[in-house]
Amino acid sequence: MIVIVIAVILLVAALILTVLQERGTTGSSPIIGGAPRGMRAISLPPSVRSAQGPRFWTEAYWAANWKTLLQRFSIFIAYALLLLAFALASPAFFTWSNHTNVWFSTAAIVVMSLGLILPLTSGDFDLSIASVMVLSAMMVAALNVWQGWPVGLAILAALAAGALVGAVNAFFIVYFRIHSLIVTLGVGTLINGVVIWFSKSNTISNVSFDLAAAMYERVFLKVPNNVWYTVIVAFALWYFLEYTAPGRRLLFVGRGREVARLAGIRVDRVRAGSLIACSMIAALAGVMYVGMTGSAEPINARAFVLPAFAGAFLGATCIYPGRFNPWGTLIGLYFLATGVNGLSLVGLPSFIQDLFYGGGLVIAVTLSQIVLKRQQQNF
Amino acid sequence: MVPSNVATETKTGTSKADVPALVFRHLSKSFGGAKALDDVEFHVDRGEVHGLLGQNGSGKSTLIKVLAGYHDPDNGELEIYGRRIPLPLVPGEYLKYGLGFVHQNLGLVPSLTVLENLIAGALATKARWYIDWRAEAERALETFARFRLDFDPDAIVGALPQVQQALLAIVRAFEEIRAGAAEHGTPGILILDEPTPFLPREGVERLFELIRDIVSHGASVVFVSHDVDEVMEITDRATVLRDGKVAGVIGTKGAERNDFIEKIIGRRIDLFTTERVDRSASEVTAHVAGLTGGPIANLDLVVHRGEVVGLTGLIGSGYEHVPYLMFGARPASGGTLALNGLLLSLPAMNPYWAVQLGIALLPGDRQGASGVGTLPIEDNVTLPVLDWFRRGLGLERRGMRAGAAALGQAYEVRPNRPDLNLDSLSGGNQQKVLLAKWMQSNPDLLLLDEPTQGVDVGARQAVFKAVRAAADQGLAVICASSDHEQLAAICDRVLVFARGRVVSELTGNNVTKDRITEQCYASATLQG
Numbered sequence: 001m002i003v004i005v006i007a008v009i010l011l012v013a014a015l016i017l018t019v020l021q022e023r024g025t026t027g028s029s030p031i032i033g034g035a036p037r038g039m040r041a042i043s044l045p046p047s048v049r050s051a052q053g054p055r056f057w058t059e060a061y062w063a064a065n066w067k068t069l070l071q072r073f074s075i076f077i078a079y080a081l082l083l084l085a086f087a088l089a090s091p092a093f094f095t096w097s098n099h100t101n102v103w104f105s106t107a108a109i110v111v112m113s114l115g116l117i118l119p120l121t122s123g124d125f126d127l128s129i130a131s132v133m134v135l136s137a138m139m140v141a142a143l144n145v146w147q148g149w150p151v152g153l154a155i156l157a158a159l160a161a162g163a164l165v166g167a168v169n170a171f172f173i174v175y176f177r178i179h180s181l182i183v184t185l186g187v188g189t190l191i192n193g194v195v196i197w198f199s200k201s202n203t204i205s206n207v208s209f210d211l212a213a214a215m216y217e218r219v220f221l222k223v224p225n226n227v228w229y230t231v232i233v234a235f236a237l238w239y240f241l242e243y244t245a246p247g248r249r250l251l252f253v254g255r256g257r258e259v260a261r262l263a264g265i266r267v268d269r270v271r272a273g274s275l276i277a278c279s280m281i282a283a284l285a286g287v288m289y290v291g292m293t294g295s296a297e298p299i300n301a302r303a304f305v306l307p308a309f310a311g312a313f314l315g316a317t318c319i320y321p322g323r324f325n326p327w328g329t330l331i332g333l334y335f336l337a338t339g340v341n342g343l344s345l346v347g348l349p350s351f352i353q354d355l356f357y358g359g360g361l362v363i364a365v366t367l368s369q370i371v372l373k374r375q376q377q378n379f
Numbered sequence: 380m381v382p383s384n385v386a387t388e389t390k391t392g393t394s395k396a397d398v399p400a401l402v403f404r405h406l407s408k409s410f411g412g413a414k415a416l417d418d419v420e421f422h423v424d425r426g427e428v429h430g431l432l433g434q435n436g437s438g439k440s441t442l443i444k445v446l447a448g449y450h451d452p453d454n455g456e457l458e459i460y461g462r463r464i465p466l467p468l469v470p471g472e473y474l475k476y477g478l479g480f481v482h483q484n485l486g487l488v489p490s491l492t493v494l495e496n497l498i499a500g501a502l503a504t505k506a507r508w509y510i511d512w513r514a515e516a517e518r519a520l521e522t523f524a525r526f527r528l529d530f531d532p533d534a535i536v537g538a539l540p541q542v543q544q545a546l547l548a549i550v551r552a553f554e555e556i557r558a559g560a561a562e563h564g565t566p567g568i569l570i571l572d573e574p575t576p577f578l579p580r581e582g583v584e585r586l587f588e589l590i591r592d593i594v595s596h597g598a599s600v601v602f603v604s605h606d607v608d609e610v611m612e613i614t615d616r617a618t619v620l621r622d623g624k625v626a627g628v629i630g631t632k633g634a635e636r637n638d639f640i641e642k643i644i645g646r647r648i649d650l651f652t653t654e655r656v657d658r659s660a661s662e663v664t665a666h667v668a669g670l671t672g673g674p675i676a677n678l679d680l681v682v683h684r685g686e687v688v689g690l691t692g693l694i695g696s697g698y699e700h701v702p703y704l705m706f707g708a709r710p711a712s713g714g715t716l717a718l719n720g721l722l723l724s725l726p727a728m729n730p731y732w733a734v735q736l737g738i739a740l741l742p743g744d745r746q747g748a749s750g751v752g753t754l755p756i757e758d759n760v761t762l763p764v765l766d767w768f769r770r771g772l773g774l775e776r777r778g779m780r781a782g783a784a785a786l787g788q789a790y791e792v793r794p795n796r797p798d799l800n801l802d803s804l805s806g807g808n809q810q811k812v813l814l815a816k817w818m819q820s821n822p823d824l825l826l827l828d829e830p831t832q833g834v835d836v837g838a839r840q841a842v843f844k845a846v847r848a849a850a851d852q853g854l855a856v857i858c859a860s861s862d863h864e865q866l867a868a869i870c871d872r873v874l875v876f877a878r879g880r881v882v883s884e885l886t887g888n889n890v891t892k893d894r895i896t897e898q899c900y901a902s903a904t905l906q907g
């Protein structure tokens with residue numbers, strides 16, 4: 001069932017992004033007479049062998065690209081070193097079940113962080129995602145447990161709420177031209193308050209068991225399903241950003257807003273679309289979170305903000321360095337979570353989590369900058 | 380100020396005449412295997428204006444960026460006023476040696492004010508714990524007055540027109556070497572990387588006056604330009620680079636225009652000339668009526684199929700706003716555009732609709748409005764035509780690269796590597812890419828703003844040919860430019876503006892560089 005939910009939400013997110021960009025007329029069409037022309041059909045220009053760099057996997061290719069390759073895949077080296085170090089230090093660490101458990105409990109944050117890539121790419125920050133995640137988790141739990149709604153319906157309501165929050169963010173950011181950091185910080189805090197208020201600070205447990213099963217069952221390769229969901233979301237985002245026209249436009253809106261505008265891109269709609277899609281994906285993370293814990297508590301969402309941003313920025317240093325990218329984010333976050341797990345297994349106290357997320361982010365980004373000889377970072 | 384410099388110099392025992400101001404020896408720099416500079420020797424004498432010439436991508440800006448401390452050279456020695464300076468230089472170190480720069484992209488921070496930009500160098504290098512903004516503003520106003528410029532120190536740089544930004548960058552460089560001279564006793568070296576494409580003719584003349592003035596006080600100037608006439612007018616000698624190597628040094632006196640062009644390109648070329656055709660009888664593509672907005676008041680303008688119409692004028696005449704107003708990139712307050720049987724309201728126009736309706740605009744601001752430097756060339760080029768590469772749900776990336784490569788070949792982009800970031804091309808090659816980006820979409824009406832700024836002599840001919848060829852296929856072109864030679868080369872008709880209105884129209888055999896220049900000045904005096 002949850003697979004269907006994921007598919008639906010991704011489709012809806014993609015539709016919002018695309019439809020906003022491409023369909024419909026702008027409120028003020030300049031046409032005041034005559035009849036619109038149809039689009040002209042233009043054929044693909046003849047392909048020509050381009051002057052490429054050195055061929056793949058030749059010595060010259062290595063000589064020219066080893067630094068880039070090293071940087072792209074450095075996260076795997078780091079992961080391997082980490083595994084090795086903790087495997088030596090703690091016997092409990094190096095087991096399959098330990099790792100899958102770590103991944104299992106990180107999955108919701110991974111999804112949230114993946115969604116964050118969209119507005120970051122189009123040049124906006126969204127600090128409200130963690131609050132949206134908690135809001136969505138609470139809504140699913142409250143509607144399902146307190147109101148007795150079927151869980152599917154509760155999920156849909158939570159997703160709609162997520163989309164609504166995204167739309168509110170977009171309205172203030174795009175229409176009133178307020179900086180996204182301010183708007184989303186405010187909206188996020190406001191949602192926090194609302195959640196605590198309507199739940200009266202109660203934790204809601206006994207959420208539908210179906211949802212929990214959809215998360216922890218291990219259908220494939222003995223890895224919990226919810227980890228596979230993160231892979232599905234990452235794949236969809238990767239495809240969207242790399243291989244679709246709306247994804248390309250997102251990138252241009254982020255890097256060169258004026259360039260995009262003069263190329264005929266409706267910049268405001270692109271920004272609004274990515275903010276709404278991001279909030280919906282954060283709501284999906286909330287759904288996963290209820291399923292994973294079986295309950296929802298009106299916790300302070302702020303604790304999730306740093307990991308989500310850490311994932312996005314750490315991701316931007318690897319796989320496709322210099323760009324926010326889903327695969328880098330996915331692997332980066334699992335890497336950070338594994339590190340925290342290892343540290344706690346060797347007996348370090350729980351505040352170590354903050355040290356590792358915060359310190360790990362800065363160190364990883366610094367290392368990748370050293371490889372690139374301190375070039376300016378452009379996202 | 381100047382006599383005391385001479386005194387310090389003689390005290391240190393160097394004789395003024397034979398120590399050159401700036402010497403590079405064996406300078407090499409490569410980018411990922413490609414040599415941008417290859418064993419370059421570069422001498423600039425004292426009190427000399429030294430041209431640095433070469434095709435797009437020949438390494439001129441790279442050499443200059445080594446001096447600015449922006450690139451680490453692979454190899455090379457540097458002497459400034461006879462002093463060995465270890466390479467690489469630290470960014471900002473150049474201020475110590477009395478150097479001042481105007482970079483090809485001007486190097487201004489658009490979101491900061493005029494004043495902040497003006498004193499950026501001083502703020503960056505000196506430890507100052509209190510900035511007296513009032514005093515700074517007064518000093519800035521004095522400076523602007525000295526340069527006979529009327530700037531508001533509190534204006535945001537990004538909101539200024541390109542011309543004023545260029546002037547600001549130039550003033551800043553002059554101030555830097557003046558400060559350096561006062562503090563370190565060297566006469567100073569001013570380095571100008573293509574300062575003139577942004578300037579209209581009278582701005583260029585002002586700049587040349589300033590250059591002559593500081594040179595007469597013993598300073599040296601390095602001057603980069605693709606305009607051979609300018610080079611012949613202002614320089615004493617010129618070093619020509621070709622593919623990163625020195626192709627030769629030319630003494631300007633006694634050299635001919637063609638000597639320069641031949642050294643730069645390596646062969647003789649025929650300059651592009653157009654058959655001017657009277658298109659007034661052919662079908663009208665676009666008819667602008669009553670366009671009002673910014674400095675433009677009530678403009679009527681007709682462009683025929685296959686016609687290239689030039690717009691020009693002096694600074695402040697407003698001609699450069701017309702393409703943006705027609706495209707909806709800047710708000711118009713009134714006017715209509717008839718295009719392809721549609722009547723369009725210009726105040727309601729926006730870039731999205733303009734593109735949908737078959738209009739293309741190549742903005743003059745390469746960095747800010749035309750392309751994104753930190754993204755690959757293929758992505759930049761395919762942005763307006765992404766629909767061509769749709770395959771089912773996705774995009775055909777391979778086709779995008781092939782398409783970009785084909786365009787690169789047609790427009791002689793060097794190196795033709797669509798996978799590189801746009802930034803890693805030389806300025807002129809970037810311009811070719813961006814022109815190609817819009818030409819490929821096969822618009823009905825093409826709006827150009829300074830289309831060949833920074834494009835070298837050879838490639839400029841290629842661009843002219845491309846524009847003309849497209850026009851012969853039926854494209855209507857409006858080209859706003861302060862480069863009168865370019866207008867003469869491609870336009871069928873040129874409109875000269877003053878105070879937001881068309882004051883004269885040149886057609887047929889009257890479309891020559893001299894006639895256009897003459898009309899610009901005549902219009903100014905005419906309007907008082």
Ligand SMILES: Nc1ncnc2c1ncn2[C@@H]1O[C@H](COP(=O)(O)OP(=O)(O)OP(=O)(O)O)[C@@H](O)[C@H]1O
Binds near residue numbers: 442803804
């Ligand atoms: N950051 C960079 N990365 C990779 N290649 C670069 C970079 N900067 C310059 N190049 C390459 O070095 C060569 C010289 O470029 P440079 O900018 O010095 O040319 P230029 O003579 O100033 O040309 P133009 O007249 O077009 O400004 C070009 O082939 C360019 O592609």
Ligand SMILES: [Mg+2]
Binds near residue numbers: 440441483572805806
């Ligand atoms: Mg250059």
